Amino acid sequence: MNKSIILHILGWILNFEAAFMVLPIIVAIIYGEKSGFSFLITIGICLIIGIPLSIKKPKSRVFYAKEGFISVALGWILLSIIGTIPLYISGQIPHFVDALFEIISGFTTTGSSILNDVEALDYCMLFWRSFTHWIGGMGVLVFILAILPLAKGESMHIMRAESPGPSVEKLVPRMKSSASLLYGIYIGMTILQILFLLVGKLPLFDAMTLTFGSAGTGGFGIKNDSIMSYSPYVQGVIAVFMFLYGINFNFYYLIILKKAKDALKIEEIKWYFISAVSAILLISLNTGGLKGFFSSIQHAAFQVSSIMTSTGFSSVDFNYWPTFSKTILVLLMFMGACAGSTGGGIKVSRIVILFKTIGKELSYLIHKRSIKVIKLNNKRLENETVRSVNVFFVVYMIIFASSLLIVSLDNFDFTTNFTAVLATLNNIGPGLEVVGPTGNFSSFSDISKIVFMFNMLAGRLEIFPMLLLFSPSVWKK
Amino acid sequence: MNKSIILHILGWILNFEAAFMVLPIIVAIIYGEKSGFSFLITIGICLIIGIPLSIKKPKSRVFYAKEGFISVALGWILLSIIGTIPLYISGQIPHFVDALFEIISGFTTTGSSILNDVEALDYCMLFWRSFTHWIGGMGVLVFILAILPLAKGESMHIMRAESPGPSVEKLVPRMKSSASLLYGIYIGMTILQILFLLVGKLPLFDAMTLTFGSAGTGGFGIKNDSIMSYSPYVQGVIAVFMFLYGINFNFYYLIILKKAKDALKIEEIKWYFISAVSAILLISLNTGGLKGFFSSIQHAAFQVSSIMTSTGFSSVDFNYWPTFSKTILVLLMFMGACAGSTGGGIKVSRIVILFKTIGKELSYLIHKRSIKVIKLNNKRLENETVRSVNVFFVVYMIIFASSLLIVSLDNFDFTTNFTAVLATLNNIGPGLEVVGPTGNFSSFSDISKIVFMFNMLAGRLEIFPMLLLFSPSVWKK
Numbered sequence: 001m002n003k004s005i006i007l008h009i010l011g012w013i014l015n016f017e018a019a020f021m022v023l024p025i026i027v028a029i030i031y032g033e034k035s036g037f038s039f040l041i042t043i044g045i046c047l048i049i050g051i052p053l054s055i056k057k058p059k060s061r062v063f064y065a066k067e068g069f070i071s072v073a074l075g076w077i078l079l080s081i082i083g084t085i086p087l088y089i090s091g092q093i094p095h096f097v098d099a100l101f102e103i104i105s106g107f108t109t110t111g112s113s114i115l116n117d118v119e120a121l122d123y124c125m126l127f128w129r130s131f132t133h134w135i136g137g138m139g140v141l142v143f144i145l146a147i148l149p150l151a152k153g154e155s156m157h158i159m160r161a162e163s164p165g166p167s168v169e170k171l172v173p174r175m176k177s178s179a180s181l182l183y184g185i186y187i188g189m190t191i192l193q194i195l196f197l198l199v200g201k202l203p204l205f206d207a208m209t210l211t212f213g214s215a216g217t218g219g220f221g222i223k224n225d226s227i228m229s230y231s232p233y234v235q236g237v238i239a240v241f242m243f244l245y246g247i248n249f250n251f252y253y254l255i256i257l258k259k260a261k262d263a264l265k266i267e268e269i270k271w272y273f274i275s276a277v278s279a280i281l282l283i284s285l286n287t288g289g290l291k292g293f294f295s296s297i298q299h300a301a302f303q304v305s306s307i308m309t310s311t312g313f314s315s316v317d318f319n320y321w322p323t324f325s326k327t328i329l330v331l332l333m334f335m336g337a338c339a340g341s342t343g344g345g346i347k348v349s350r351i352v353i354l355f356k357t358i359g360k361e362l363s364y365l366i367h368k369r370s371i372k373v374i375k376l377n378n379k380r381l382e383n384e385t386v387r388s389v390n391v392f393f394v395v396y397m398i399i400f401a402s403s404l405l406i407v408s409l410d411n412f413d414f415t416t417n418f419t420a421v422l423a424t425l426n427n428i429g430p431g432l433e434v435v436g437p438t439g440n441f442s443s444f445s446d447i448s449k450i451v452f453m454f455n456m457l458a459g460r461l462e463i464f465p466m467l468l469l470f471s472p473s474v475w476k477k
Numbered sequence: 478m479n480k481s482i483i484l485h486i487l488g489w490i491l492n493f494e495a496a497f498m499v500l501p502i503i504v505a506i507i508y509g510e511k512s513g514f515s516f517l518i519t520i521g522i523c524l525i526i527g528i529p530l531s532i533k534k535p536k537s538r539v540f541y542a543k544e545g546f547i548s549v550a551l552g553w554i555l556l557s558i559i560g561t562i563p564l565y566i567s568g569q570i571p572h573f574v575d576a577l578f579e580i581i582s583g584f585t586t587t588g589s590s591i592l593n594d595v596e597a598l599d600y601c602m603l604f605w606r607s608f609t610h611w612i613g614g615m616g617v618l619v620f621i622l623a624i625l626p627l628a629k630g631e632s633m634h635i636m637r638a639e640s641p642g643p644s645v646e647k648l649v650p651r652m653k654s655s656a657s658l659l660y661g662i663y664i665g666m667t668i669l670q671i672l673f674l675l676v677g678k679l680p681l682f683d684a685m686t687l688t689f690g691s692a693g694t695g696g697f698g699i700k701n702d703s704i705m706s707y708s709p710y711v712q713g714v715i716a717v718f719m720f721l722y723g724i725n726f727n728f729y730y731l732i733i734l735k736k737a738k739d740a741l742k743i744e745e746i747k748w749y750f751i752s753a754v755s756a757i758l759l760i761s762l763n764t765g766g767l768k769g770f771f772s773s774i775q776h777a778a779f780q781v782s783s784i785m786t787s788t789g790f791s792s793v794d795f796n797y798w799p800t801f802s803k804t805i806l807v808l809l810m811f812m813g814a815c816a817g818s819t820g821g822g823i824k825v826s827r828i829v830i831l832f833k834t835i836g837k838e839l840s841y842l843i844h845k846r847s848i849k850v851i852k853l854n855n856k857r858l859e860n861e862t863v864r865s866v867n868v869f870f871v872v873y874m875i876i877f878a879s880s881l882l883i884v885s886l887d888n889f890d891f892t893t894n895f896t897a898v899l900a901t902l903n904n905i906g907p908g909l910e911v912v913g914p915t916g917n918f919s920s921f922s923d924i925s926k927i928v929f930m931f932n933m934l935a936g937r938l939e940i941f942p943m944l945l946l947f948s949p950s951v952w953k954k
Contacts, residue, residue, distance in 0.1 A: 064843075065842055065843060066843045069842070322888050323885040323887075323888045323889065323890065323891060323894065324882070324885045324886050324888065326885070326891065327881055327882050327885035327891070327894070328882065330891075331878055331881075331882060334878070354871045354875075355871075355875070357864075357867070357868050357871060358868055358871060358872055358875075358944075360868075361864070361865060361868040362941070362944060362945060362948055362950075363950065364861075365542060365546070365941055365945065366541075366542060366543045366945070366950065366951060384841075387834075387838070387867075388838060390834070390864075390867040390870075390871070391834050391835055391837075391838040393867075393870070393871065393874075394831045394832075394834060394835060394867070394870065395835055397870075397874075398831075398832070398835075401808055401811070404804055404808075405801070405804050405805065405808060408800040408801045408803070408804035409801050410800075411799050411800045411801065412800065413800065413892065414800060414803065414804070414807075414891075414892040414895075414909065415890065415891040415892055417800065417804070418891075418895070432891065464839070464842055467835075467839060468839060468842065468843070471839055473839075473840065473843065474843060
């Protein structure tokens, strides 16, 4: 393990976090909030540790997959702990575990909250909380990649570890220069959404924070009722943008490079659309009797877009929907958004690959000697990719089951526990019952909260970096 | 597809079913029940169709995996439909879907019931219902194998399709002669359990039916409160025997062949023990306050043995246990018993293999070129086995999710639906809430019941035979 280069990267992460914190300070100045000082103090801490680490040249530039995974895992943990300091020392969230939960939920773009009263927070805190969604959405290390002159091996391994989705798509267009382009698209869409929301007469503060929550597919609201009280226009804009952020960014990338033909070949986008449309139709029919059919379609579309992209904003309390509609939401939570998007979950492409392995196995069972090739986007899938997707699925389920068991010690009902684990591991935000759209995670014990924090990080980093962090063989000389 | 040989085998299944029905007729004679005539009529139907089919020599003896899977799938469906006739025409269960549900639940050793009042059934019906557990436990086609002179290829492919567990263990000791030996062990254990129960002063009828329910790991009771009202001695005998039937029968087989050393090498038995002991300890601690620690251990041990072997008898209504204990039961339901036992579920050996693939993947992620071999029982696992286990897991989850969705249309709560699907797909019997130990499946719609029936068959036959039955490529010339 090349520890010196990992420390070097962690140093840069601290410097960048200091830079990010300038924005909430501006907010604090505008609203005249004293709690803004806590950001100043945190910036000081970041720079005192960060500058020496980042200036020091690493002894060796050896950088393999192992270093990539560990930098990403440690980087995200460090980012979260430092990001928690302002909330904690300002006394806005006085219990450290709660504050850490909130910020990990922010960076991992989960959107689960322990706050009973969001509106009691200062503006600068609300801003920082939502801004962590935006930072976490595209990946902070990818951001650093886009700016710092790192070697090719370093970029590749960091990309692999931090980008969502099976590795099949990761390597194709994602090197240093493409990191800048991806961030360009991300920033462009963010600005566009803010403008659309301003047209809807939303205050700039609301427009920015809600956009951060959509862009990162995070879902932190700044009101206690999420976004239920906003106008249908605002809800509509958010629904459309959430859906767009949930699409594989390679799609936009290829469109910009004028390779529309290649863009349309991305198979998972087709299934992403089909799933969304079917879910909206089924939920509309199922909830149609509740408040009229038009209103049903509107809320169904919003909720489907919010849940399948793993954002978690709510326009309605779906705790009161019939079980069929709730079950559709639960299944969408498992599936999640496209690989290479800012969304969470297992990812549409992984589900597509898993389905394809079944066809292969059935034909193998009938004619032993048949060697059926699995294709995705018209390309042959490597065995390694298929195997990795399978193992991902297995580890995912084991983490799910273990979390469910530990969390059940708090003695909430099974549905609450099940959806709470699902909502954190897939970076959704709300679940059902106690953790439903109008509920929150505050009543869980600290042990459960720590489990949820691990799940949020494991979900965002797609499990393996977090597992390797605890694997002794990684740390052996 | 060699249809003539499949018809030949189906003919034999009918003849055997006719023979099995002699026993409930004897029961009907003893208790003077008129409903016994319905068995006579059914025997007539069996023989009229069965004898011509079985006498006719098949045109060709070509028999591949395809024929094996299809004989088994069709065989089980036929067995169930014919087995339903007595319940239906006697008017004891007047709704056909309900009667079919009950008998499929019997043959697949599930033990889920649609009966609100079990005690209202005639003795001969109760006997038949429990006897289907015993028949289904070891596999009816394996039974036929043990008796009929079939070719080697036929035995092998039928064994592969009907025996539970990943194919790794299936082929080792399981040819024609071993089929007889396995049935010998099964019959021996059955007689032993009946004797033990008679010592506990149980009437012969109760001793036999409860033993059938344990041996097949089925779980149909003959009282409305399952076995809650029996003495601790009787409950203890049942608990121990359920646990023994859940062990891989290769273990007993090897012991009889005096290969104790090989028997102890079966890795999954170790994990089966470890899981049982840990679950009993955790549940005892968690429920300890309820009725005193000794009683807690007793009920915990019974329930763990009952659930992990997928039997489903209950000595207590665990609906009232704390969520932690209920969650342990739910996880045990997923896991199930050993491969090659009469128990259901995903199977301990599959879970062990899945865990081992994770270690392999992690080491692959760190050092690309490492080729780590996965071993089970000190033997190298073939890639095909690992892949097949992975695909099994994926198909299992997809069937689970689809069933959950359809069943949720009945608008029961999420926990009821989730555990109802789990209880049927894993051949357990009871779930939680509405389908808990004192509840039943009667209030579900016919559509849901059909889904549950499919799940029970898919669970017992380990999915692939049922999937291939609906796969067009199997039926192509």
